[in-house]
Amino acid sequence: xxxxxxxxxxxxxxxxxxxxxxxxxxxxxxxxxxxxxxxxxxxxxxxxxxxxxxxxxxxxxxxxxxxxxxxxxxxxxxxxxxxxxxxxxxxxxxxxxxxxxxxxxxxxxxxxxxxxxxxxxxxxxxxxxxxxxxxxxxxxxxxxxxxxxxxxxxxxxxxxxxxxxxxxxxxxxxxxxxxxxxxxxxxxxxxxxxxxxxxxxxxxxxxxxxxxxxxxxxxxxxxxxxxxxxxxxxxxxxxxxxxxxxxxxxxxxxxxxxxxxxxxxxxxxxxxxxxxxxxxxxxxxxxxxxxxxxxxxxxxxxxxxxxxxxxxx
Amino acid sequence: xxxxxxxxxxxxxxxxxxxxxxxxxxxxxxxxxxxxxxxxxxxxxxxxxxxxxxxxxxxxxxxxxxxxxxxxxxxxxxxxxxxxxxxxxxxxxxxxxxxxxxxxxxxxxxxxxxxxxxxxxxxxxxxxxxxxxxxxxxxxxxxxxxxxxxxxxxxxxxxxxxxxxxxxxxxxxxxxxxxxxxxxxxxxxxxxxxxxxxxxxxxxxxxxxxxxxxxxxxxxxxxxxxxxxxxxxxxxxxxxxxxxxxxxxxxxxxxxxxxxxxxxxxxxxxxxxxxxxxxxxxxxxxxxxxxxxxxxxxxxxxxxxxxxxxxxx
Numbered sequence: 008x009x010x011x012x013x014x015x016x017x018x019x020x021x022x023x024x025x026x027x028x029x030x031x032x033x034x035x036x037x038x039x040x041x042x043x044x045x046x047x048x049x050x051x052x053x054x055x056x057x058x059x060x061x062x063x064x065x066x067x068x069x070x071x072x073x074x075x076x077x078x079x080x081x082x083x084x085x086x087x088x089x090x091x092x093x094x095x096x097x098x099x100x101x102x103x104x105x106x107x108x109x110x111x112x113x114x115x116x117x118x119x120x121x122x123x124x125x126x127x128x129x130x131x132x133x134x135x136x137x138x139x140x141x142x143x144x145x146x147x148x149x150x151x152x153x154x155x156x157x158x159x160x161x162x163x164x165x166x167x168x169x170x171x172x173x174x175x176x177x178x179x180x181x182x183x184x185x186x187x188x189x190x191x192x193x194x195x196x197x198x199x200x201x202x203x204x205x206x207x208x209x210x211x212x213x214x215x216x217x218x219x220x221x222x223x224x225x226x227x228x229x230x231x232x233x234x235x236x237x238x239x240x241x242x243x244x245x246x247x248x249x250x251x252x253x254x255x256x257x258x259x260x261x262x263x264x265x266x267x268x269x270x271x272x273x274x275x276x277x278x279x280x281x282x283x284x285x286x287x288x289x290x291x292x293x294x295x296x297x298x299x300x301x302x303x304x305x306x307x308x309x310x311x312x313x314x315x316x317x318x319x320x
Numbered sequence: 321x322x323x324x325x326x327x328x329x330x331x332x333x334x335x336x337x338x339x340x341x342x343x344x345x346x347x348x349x350x351x352x353x354x355x356x357x358x359x360x361x362x363x364x365x366x367x368x369x370x371x372x373x374x375x376x377x378x379x380x381x382x383x384x385x386x387x388x389x390x391x392x393x394x395x396x397x398x399x400x401x402x403x404x405x406x407x408x409x410x411x412x413x414x415x416x417x418x419x420x421x422x423x424x425x426x427x428x429x430x431x432x433x434x435x436x437x438x439x440x441x442x443x444x445x446x447x448x449x450x451x452x453x454x455x456x457x458x459x460x461x462x463x464x465x466x467x468x469x470x471x472x473x474x475x476x477x478x479x480x481x482x483x484x485x486x487x488x489x490x491x492x493x494x495x496x497x498x499x500x501x502x503x504x505x506x507x508x509x510x511x512x513x514x515x516x517x518x519x520x521x522x523x524x525x526x527x528x529x530x531x532x533x534x535x536x537x538x539x540x541x542x543x544x545x546x547x548x549x550x551x552x553x554x555x556x557x558x559x560x561x562x563x564x565x566x567x568x569x570x571x572x573x574x575x576x577x578x579x580x581x582x583x584x585x586x587x588x589x590x591x592x593x594x595x596x597x598x599x600x601x602x603x604x605x606x607x608x609x610x611x612x613x614x615x616x617x618x619x620x621x622x623x624x625x626x627x628x629x630x631x632x633x
Contacts (some may be wrong), residue, residue, distance in 0.1 A: 082606060085468070138475050152572060154472055155398070161574025162451050165606040172568040184605060255485040259465060259572045259606045261474025264520040289486045291497060293395060 011067055013075040014313030015054045016119060017041060019094040022054055025310035026061060029073060029318060031130045035061070036310060047096035055109035074113030074320070076121035076313030077106055082164025087116040090164050093257030115320040119309055121158045121167060123268070124151020132266040132300040138263040141302070142169065142253070144271035147183070148191040148198075152260055156319055159260075170194070172252055193248045196224035196271050203227045203241045212237045228274035242281055250285025257286075257294040268302025275301065324380055326388040328367045329432060332352060332407040335367055337494070338623035339374060342386060342631060344443045348374070349623060350556030360409035368422035387426030387633070389626030390419055391435035395477025400429040403477050428633040432622055434471045436581070437464020439624030445579040445613040453575040454615070455482065455566070457584035460496070461504040461511075465573055469632055472573075485565055506561045509584050512537035516554045525550045530577060541587035555594055563598025570599075570607040581615025588614065 009029065016023040018041060026035040039057050042049040058075055061067075079102060081092030087103020106114040117125070124133075124141030133139040137156040143149035148170030152159040158170050159166035170191035171184050178188035192198050203222045207214065214237035215230040230238035253265055265286075270276060283299045290297070304311055322342065329336040331354060339348040352370050366423040371388055374380075392415060394405030402415020419427040437446075437454030444509070446452040450469040456462035459482030465472040467569035472479035484497050491501035505511050516535045520527065527550035528543040529535050543551035566578055578599075585591060596612045603610070617624055 142350065154467060155470075157468075159467055159573050161607070162576040162610075163574055163606040164570065165574040165604055168571045168574070168604050168606070170571075171604040172571045173564060176564070186602070186604070194349075251486060251489070255568060256572050258481045258483075259483045259569050260472050261476055261478040261481070263475040289499070291478055291481050291484040291499070293476040293481070294474070297475075301564075 008071060009073045010071050012073045012314040012317055013058050014124065014310035015058070015075060016078040016309030017050060017054070018080060018119070022050070023306070023310050024054070024057060025132055025307070025314065026065070027311070027314040031043035031311070033307070033311070034106050034306065040096040041095065043044055043096050047092070050095060050108055051102065051106050055106065057168055058110060069112065072112055074115070074317040075106070075110060076115045076117070076122065076316035077102060078119040078309045078313050080119050083116055083118045084164060085160055087114070089116065102109070113317060113320060115190055115316040117158055117166065117312070117316050118148040118160065121151045121160060122312035122316060123308035124167070124266070124312065125158055125315050126304055126308035127266045127268065128153050129303050129307060129315040131304040132268070132302045133168065133264050138260070138262045139264055139266055140253070140256055140260065141266045141268060143269035144195055144267065146195060146197055148194040154260060158316070169252065169256060172255070174248055174252055190248070190252050193245065195254070199224035199227050199241065199245050199271065201245055203238070206237055206241050210237065214238060224271050225273070228277060231279060242277065246281030247285045250282045251289045253286050254291070255284070255290035257297055258291050261294050262297065264298040264300055266300050266302050268308070272301050289311070323384050324385045324433055325622035325627040325630055326371050328371070328388060329391040329435065329483060329622030329626055330363060330367070330408065331393060331432070333410060335363070336619070336623050337370060338369070338620070338627065339378070340624070340627040344624070346624070348621070354408065356409050360405070361628070363408060364419050364422055368419065371423060376437070382425065385425055387428070387630040388423060389428045389430065389435065389629035390415060391430055391432040391622045391626050393432050396429055396431045397477060398473055400427070402429065411627035412436070415628045426630060426633060428629040430471055430629050431473065431477065433462040434464045434473060435625035436621035436628060437466055437480070437579070437625065438471055438628045439617055439621035440579045440581065440615050441466050441469070442628040443624050444617040445581070445615045446577050449576040451564070451573070451575045452577055452579055453569055453573065454579045454581060456582040457508055457580065458582035459508060459510055461507040462479070462582070467573060471629070482565065482569060485568070487561055487565055503565050506558065507565070509537035512540050512554065512558050512584065515557055516540045516551070517552050519550055523550065527551060537584050538560070538586070541590060542603040545590060553560065555590065558599045559594030563595045566599050567604070570610055571604050575610065576608050577611040577613055579613050579615050581621070585614050
């Protein structure tokens with residue numbers, strides 16, 4: 008009986024690996040270094056070898072293993088082809104096919120952010136739901152769209168690139184993607200800090216944030232929780248921009264739940280309450296009661312999602 | 321061998337029916353009246369009877385029929401439950417289950433706009449693609465999202481309700497949905513006429529549109545094709561708002577193609593060229609080359625989509 012699955016979340020420095028039961032219990036996790044020399048040609052053999060070694064060590068009959076899911080930090084097409092992955096030195100290669108040959112087991116490849124979303128749906132903040140929009144608020148704004156339990160990778164691997172929805176045509180600063188006015192420029196940790204710096208410069212209002220050398224999103228939410236007026240204004244501004252964007256996303260795919268993760272999500276209830284308040288203001292009536300939840304798997308979301316991806320391949 | 325499928329597109333006045341081969345050839349189409357008395361209780365029996373009569377007339381062995389797809393003018397849940405359908409007098413009923421019992425064949429139920437999108441993907445403007453965003457520009461702005469050949473119905477039946485993405489928070493007029501600043505208020509035929517009336521009032525510029533008693537979207541595009549400056553400005557304004565919204569949608573589901581239908585799509589190349597120009601300006605780089613196509617099945621899109629829906633159930 009097929010009862011075990013592996014997940015491998017390839018990052019720029021390390022590959023996180025996990026062994027799960029088909030029911031979603033994490034039995035073991037470990038890491039190996041990501042060897043980027045030789046244009047990343049060693050990475051997949053290393054992953055395959057590490058999984059095979061663990062199978063041997065644990066006496067796992069290959070007949071009992073469903074396969075392995077692999078997350079990569081780049082765009083992935085439906086057929087498992089990675090469309091260039093600068094961080095790893097990869098060009099266009101069919102990772103799914105290569106990994107299956109190396110491993111002798113079925114493999115499913117996906118974008119790492121999408122895999123993390125799938126993990127949160129399976130065993131995290133979105134557990135019990137099958138249509139989930141995951142929003143990761145970190146240095147940037149990442150997203151993952153899951154419809155009926157399946158990731159939406161997108162025809163160019165850009166499914167869930169919600170950080171690059173244009174939310175302000177009048178923006179003068181450029182986003183990392185080259186456009187101007189992207190959601191990421193306001194919704195991310197960096198964006199929150201940027202809005203706070205602007206708010207501080209635009210008024211003489213007293214604020215705890217004036218005592219901080221380099222304002223961060225954490226400073227802003229901490230000050231807001233202490234009722235700092237200017238910080239509260241920035242939190243409202245952030246919630247309005249993000250909540251409105253999520254209302255637009257709901258008009259496209261109408262998920263059951265939005266799961267909010269990434270560093271900014273540590274702000275907890277204040278973040279969720281503010282974003283969901285504005286979401287309901289802008290949402291189409293049928294989707295007004297869509298749930299909001301915090302992500303809860305942290306850095307393990309990726310390996311969970313990889314495991315779920317191969318289970319539902 | 322299963323080789324035939326039926327499609328039934330239920331409208332407020334008539335039910336359009338079609339008999340297709342599994343390859344997508346329309347063999348026969350006909351209509352029956354939609355009897356709305358008795359809270360619409362006669363509609364499904366009428367549809368089933370009409371399909372059975374046609375099978376008898378054509379000597380079709382039920383063994384050769386895959387089933388029937390049914391489109392309804394209201395929100396439909398994944399399990400085939402219609403979540404209230406005011407036009408037909410229906411409350412919350414599981415149409416799929418009822419129709420299967422009446423017909424003795426597998427049935428797939430979907431929202432009519434989504435069904436039309438599926439039809440355009442199968443045999444219309446999106447033929448050859450499996451990830452399609454259909455945009456219907458009529459009295460309102462409708463949408464249909466198809467990912468890997470499957471409709472995205474949405475957890476509240478609001479998948480593809482792209483007409484209600486908020487595109488202008490400063491709007492003072494109310495949309496039919498109760499919100500303000502919905503894409504529908506600018507992108508639809510009604511929206512184009514409204515923008516033209518506003519543009520006429522806001523300037524003294526000479527325009528052919530001043531000679532028209534009640535300006536329509538058709539007047540605007542016709543005048544623009546004759547290089548009427550004010551009409552061209554409205555076409556640009558429309559293309560900018562719609563193109564930008566579609567760029568946001570591509571950041572969610574990254575389709576292969578946008579298929580534009582509805583009455584406004586009769587404007588043809590001028591519409592497609594303007595919308596796609598602004599789309600490319602606002603799109604995330606990976607999705608910048610997404611294709612645009614005109615819908616081409618007209619009022620038959622619904623029955624085509626119903627047939628495809630049961631084929632891929």
